Amino acid sequence: xxxxxxxxxxxxxxxxxxxxxxxxxxxxxxxxxxxxxxxxxxxxxxxxxxxxxxxxxxxxxxxxxxxxxxxxxxxxxxxxxxxxxxxxxxxxxxxxxxxxxxxxxxxxxxxxxxxxxxxxxxxxxxxxxxxxxxxxxxxxxxxxxxxxxxxxxxxxxxxxxxxxxxxxxxxxxxxxxxxxxxxxxxxxxxxxxxxxxxxxxxxxxxxxxxxxxxxxxxxxxxxxxxxxxxxxxxxxxxxxxxxxxxxxxxxxxxxxxxxxxxxxxxxxxxxxxxxxxxxxxxxxxxxxxxxxxxxxxxxxxxxxxxxxxxxxxxxxxxxxxxxxxxxxxxxxxxxxxxxxxxxxxxxxxxxxxxxxxxxxxxxxxxxxxxxxxxxxxxxxxxxxxxxxxxxxxxxxxxxxxxxxxxxxxxxxxxxxxxxxxxxxxxxxxxxxxxxxxxxxxxxxxxxxxxxxxxxxxxxxxxxxxxxxxxxxxxxxxxxxxxxxxxxxxxxxxxxxxxxxxxxxxxxx
Amino acid sequence: xxxxxxxxxxxxxxxxxxxxxxxxxxxxxxxxxxxxxxxxxxxxxxxxxxxxxxxxxxxxxxxxxxxxxxxxxxxxxxxxxxxxxxxxxxxxxxxxxxxxxxxxxxxxxxxxxxxxxxxxxxxxxxxxxxxxxxxxxxxxxxxxxxxxxxxxxxxxxxxxxxxxxxxxxxxxxxxxxxxxxxxxxxxxxxxxxxxxxxxxxxxxxxxxxxxxxxxxxxxxxxxxxxxxxxxxxxxxxxxxxxxxxxxxxxxxxxxxxxxxxxxxxxxxxxxxxxxxxxxxxxxxxxxxxxxxxxxxxxxxxxxxxxxxxxxxxxxxxxxxxxxxxxxxxxxxxxxxxxxxxxxxxxxxxxxxxxxxxxxxxxxxxxxxxxxxxxxxxxxxxxxxxxxxxxxxxxxxxxxxxxxxxxxxxxxxxxxxxxxxxx
Numbered sequence: 020x021x022x023x024x025x026x027x028x029x030x031x032x033x034x035x036x037x038x039x040x041x042x043x044x045x046x047x048x049x050x051x052x053x054x055x056x057x058x059x060x061x062x063x064x065x066x067x068x069x070x071x072x073x074x075x076x077x078x079x080x081x082x083x084x085x086x087x088x089x090x091x092x093x094x095x096x097x098x099x100x101x102x103x104x105x106x107x108x109x110x111x112x113x114x115x116x117x118x119x120x121x122x123x124x125x126x127x128x129x130x131x132x133x134x135x136x137x138x139x140x141x142x143x144x145x146x147x148x149x150x151x152x153x154x155x156x157x158x159x160x161x162x163x164x165x166x167x168x169x170x171x172x173x174x175x176x177x178x179x180x181x182x183x184x185x186x187x188x189x190x191x192x193x194x195x196x197x198x199x200x201x202x203x204x205x206x207x208x209x210x211x212x213x214x215x216x217x218x219x220x221x222x223x224x225x226x227x228x229x230x231x232x233x234x235x236x237x238x239x240x241x242x243x244x245x246x247x248x249x250x251x252x253x254x255x256x257x258x259x260x261x262x263x264x265x266x267x268x269x270x271x272x273x274x275x276x277x278x279x280x281x282x283x284x285x286x287x288x289x290x291x292x293x294x295x296x297x298x299x300x301x302x303x304x305x306x307x308x309x310x311x312x313x314x315x316x317x318x319x320x321x322x323x324x325x326x327x328x329x330x331x332x333x334x335x336x337x338x339x340x341x342x343x344x345x346x347x348x349x350x351x352x353x354x355x356x357x358x359x360x361x362x363x364x365x366x367x368x369x370x371x372x373x374x375x376x377x378x379x380x381x382x383x384x385x386x387x388x389x390x391x392x393x394x395x396x397x398x399x400x401x402x403x404x405x406x407x408x409x410x411x412x413x414x415x416x417x418x419x420x421x422x423x424x425x426x427x428x429x430x431x432x433x434x435x436x437x438x439x440x441x442x443x444x445x446x447x448x449x450x451x452x453x454x455x456x457x458x459x460x461x462x463x464x465x466x467x468x469x470x471x472x473x474x475x476x477x478x479x480x481x482x483x484x485x486x487x488x489x490x491x492x493x494x495x496x497x498x499x500x501x502x503x504x505x506x507x508x509x510x511x512x513x514x515x516x517x518x519x520x521x522x523x524x525x526x527x
Numbered sequence: 528x529x530x531x532x533x534x535x536x537x538x539x540x541x542x543x544x545x546x547x548x549x550x551x552x553x554x555x556x557x558x559x560x561x562x563x564x565x566x567x568x569x570x571x572x573x574x575x576x577x578x579x580x581x582x583x584x585x586x587x588x589x590x591x592x593x594x595x596x597x598x599x600x601x602x603x604x605x606x607x608x609x610x611x612x613x614x615x616x617x618x619x620x621x622x623x624x625x626x627x628x629x630x631x632x633x634x635x636x637x638x639x640x641x642x643x644x645x646x647x648x649x650x651x652x653x654x655x656x657x658x659x660x661x662x663x664x665x666x667x668x669x670x671x672x673x674x675x676x677x678x679x680x681x682x683x684x685x686x687x688x689x690x691x692x693x694x695x696x697x698x699x700x701x702x703x704x705x706x707x708x709x710x711x712x713x714x715x716x717x718x719x720x721x722x723x724x725x726x727x728x729x730x731x732x733x734x735x736x737x738x739x740x741x742x743x744x745x746x747x748x749x750x751x752x753x754x755x756x757x758x759x760x761x762x763x764x765x766x767x768x769x770x771x772x773x774x775x776x777x778x779x780x781x782x783x784x785x786x787x788x789x790x791x792x793x794x795x796x797x798x799x800x801x802x803x804x805x806x807x808x809x810x811x812x813x814x815x816x817x818x819x820x821x822x823x824x825x826x827x828x829x830x831x832x833x834x835x836x837x838x839x840x841x842x843x844x845x846x847x848x849x850x851x852x853x854x855x856x857x858x859x860x861x862x863x864x865x866x867x868x869x870x871x872x873x874x875x876x877x878x879x880x881x882x883x884x885x886x887x888x889x890x891x892x893x894x895x896x897x898x899x900x901x902x903x904x905x906x907x908x909x910x911x912x913x914x915x916x917x918x919x920x921x922x923x924x925x926x927x928x929x930x931x932x933x934x935x936x937x938x939x940x941x942x943x944x945x946x947x948x949x
Contacts (some may be wrong), residue, residue: 322821324820324821343823343825344820344821344822344823344824345823345824345825347823348822348823349823354821356821361815361817361818362817362818362820362821363818363821364815364818365811365814365815365818365819366814366815367814367815368810368811368814372807376811376818376819376822377821377822377823379804379807379808379822379824380804385804388802389798389802389803389804390802390803390804390807392802
């Protein structure tokens with residue numbers, strides 16, 4: 020099925036999110052839509068899926084103009100969408116989630132589960148999906164949940180599949196598996212629109228790449244014609260430094276020392292199992308590992324958000340284990356949390372307020388007569404310039420900013436405190452190239468200013484680029500601490516649980 | 528020709544202006560809510576007035592008369608409602624023609640009218656502010672009634688057992704009342720913070736318990752009015768009563784110093800949320816408990832503090848009711864202030880001046896309803912229906928947006944008026 024968008028324009032008030040966008044997706048083609056956050060990719064796809072009505076422009080399927088009023092129309096025309104945040108009901112099983120919304124298999128009000136099961140198993144076999152239809156969604160790994168979403172779209176006879184940032188939540192292994200699935204789908208004749216800002220993936224799977232910047236198509240190309248640098252500069256509109264520019268570390272004294280740390284997860288299972296490491300002044304310790312190997316719990320324990328079962332965390336000799344979040348923050352630990360929307364920011368509050376969330380007690384921003392609004396606003400103006408936070412003003416609610424700008428707010432707040440230790444969890448998750456470059460520069464600058472930095476990231480590229488030393492976490496244990504020059508293969512093995520040849524000799 | 532075209536453009540201008548006015552905003556939604564409520568209550572007036580029903584039975588034989596009668600009845604009722612709630616035009620005219628203290632007192636009207644409206648609204652302002660503190664912090668204190676009673680009870684004990692001049696006794700009463708309300712709410716707060724018990728259940732249940740304890744409390748020999756078995760308490764001694772502000776104008780005007788306290792509370796709560804560190808922390812916890820925790824805020828403490836402050840305000844409302852209006856406690860002390868305050872906080876969208884205005888509206892409906900009852904055969908509860916329909920519409924702003932096809936009302940589709948309400 021051929022899909023064509025002609026001159027799609029959509030504006031929200033004075034903001035033009037899509038300006039005269041045209042693109043053609045041929046049958047059996049993987050079409051990558053590349054652009055920074057806020058470039059208008061999602062708006063365009065929401066127009067295509069009937070969630071938004073365009074101000075002008077046409078959508079054509081097989082050269083015939085069609086109107087899409089709502090997602091039902093889109094589905095009827097063979098358009099399926101896998102959202103970035105899955106639209107699955109966690110307590111239902113796979114089968115129930117797939118037939119949800121199309122249960123009309125038998126006269127109302129009965130559901131013919133067996134017929135549905137046969138149909139779904141048939142589709143799953145056709146595309147070589149391995150999915151247990153009776154598994155409960157919340158028990159499945161993220162990658163499998165995504166497969167359920169894809170299967171759901173296919174069960175509605177989708178001929179064009181839109182995937183909105185599908186790899187943002189996946190581990191490298193899951194990403195590889197997804198790419199395999201997409202290739203199979205393509206061979207079967209399904210067209211795919213793949214929205215992303217990750218250059219490596221684009222080059223790996225795209226047939227055609229369309230780059231969008233500030234709501235406009237800036238160019239169309241194929242992977243053979245471009246390299247990562249060229250794509251990045253098309254996307255951002257200027258030359259981009261993909262390699263982190265940093266001098267070798269000059270480590271000083273040990274600032275933060277973690278020894279034999281044990282932490283439990285929400286279910287009461289031991290998630291961090293005897294982790295020990297030291298971080299010195301002026302160095303970056305990167306913590307690598309596949310998501311879910313204890314990174315989240317480790318960071319939460321270090322920042323006081325999760326109780327420590329046993330072990331020691333000492334900052335310049337003071338024990339931090341088991342102390343309150345406030346105490347740890349005051350001791351000079353800055354924390355850029357993993358999920359900025361939930362932990363880092365309060366979306367309904369202004370940029371100015373978000374920039375002082377954890378500094379309410381600082382005499383700079385508040386005295387006995389209450390919060391010093393003037394100081395808070397001045398601080399916000401300064402940070403906004405310094406960190407290039409793009410917004411109409413400092414009173415804009417943070418929830419209205421793009422992901423990159425939200426992360427800049429978190430960074431600006433944390434880095435503006437007097438800090439001895441900087442802990443960044445997934446500092447660039449979901450950010451575009453331009454913002455990633457900016458964040459990396461900030462982190463390195465803080466290292467050079469004498470902070471002990473811990474970066475937790477599931478992106479191997481980031482770990483290698485930033486870390487002065489890399490600790491690989493697997494199943495709650497530090498497999499090894501290696502230099503960033505270690506080969507990708509060896510990192511892969513360590514992350515998968517194998518022991519390095521230079522292992523410390525301690526058996527897990 | 529040119530005249531016609533300018534006329535047309537003028538009418539187009541009017542149309543364009545009206546279209547611009549259809550932009551959804553909360554003030555317009557409130558106004559339209561009131562309109563919906565008045566229309567709805569209009570139908571109720573028809574249904575509850577026998578003459579109107581008879582007239583409508585023979586609608587086709589004399590349409591004009593039926594419509595005229597209906598219109599006159601409804602407008603008369605609403606004029607009475609308005610005059611009882613805001614100001615009586617006839618009395619106002621008399622005052623303008625013959626300015627005198629007595630005529631001014633008539634305008635202010637001890638029973639209903641402006642004085643009645645403000646008197647009824649005063650405790651409601653304070654109680655609504657208390658609930659708004661809880662709501663802004665993401666906590667739903669449903670047990671305001673019990674906290675009003677608890678505050679009133681401690682205040683009563685202090686007032687009848689301590690003999691001090693007014694200048695000392697009144698502050699002492701305030702402290703006692705606030706402590707009473709705060710303790711009850713803090714109990715629910717501690718349960719929530721340390722055991723996870725939901726505050727809706729615990730505040731509601733403590734409120735019920737306090738409500739049932741009140742009649743027993745009033746029978747205690749120390750409390751009960753000697754020689755009477757009507758369940759009323761001893762009276763607050765004159766030193767413990769809030770002075771009437773307008774007694775110079777008319778001896779029976781009941782507007783007390785409590786109103787000054789209420790206005791001061793509005794400013795205080797406004798400052799609390801806009802400027803104070805504690806208020807900011809509570810707002811953080813209310814909007815995002817996780818982000819607040821990450822920023823080093825002790826959420827357990829915040830829960831207890833927030834509910835305590837809410838309870839203190841409700842206790843204060845009880846004190847104003849007791850020392851400014853009733854002057855003694857009866858088994859139905861506090862009326863339905865604790866429950867009404869929820870609607871007041873809701874309509875006021877948890878904003879201090881919004882709460883103030885909403886409480887005045889409730890006061891107006893109360894005294895307007897009484898006035899309407901005395902002038903027509905209609906039930907005063909009709910005013911409560913209007914009140915309820917307005918609350919209903921404000922709670923579901925998108926309904927109003929949809930009925931009147933307001934522009935740009937999408938943001939009301941998901942957000943509820945209460946801000947922090949789930």
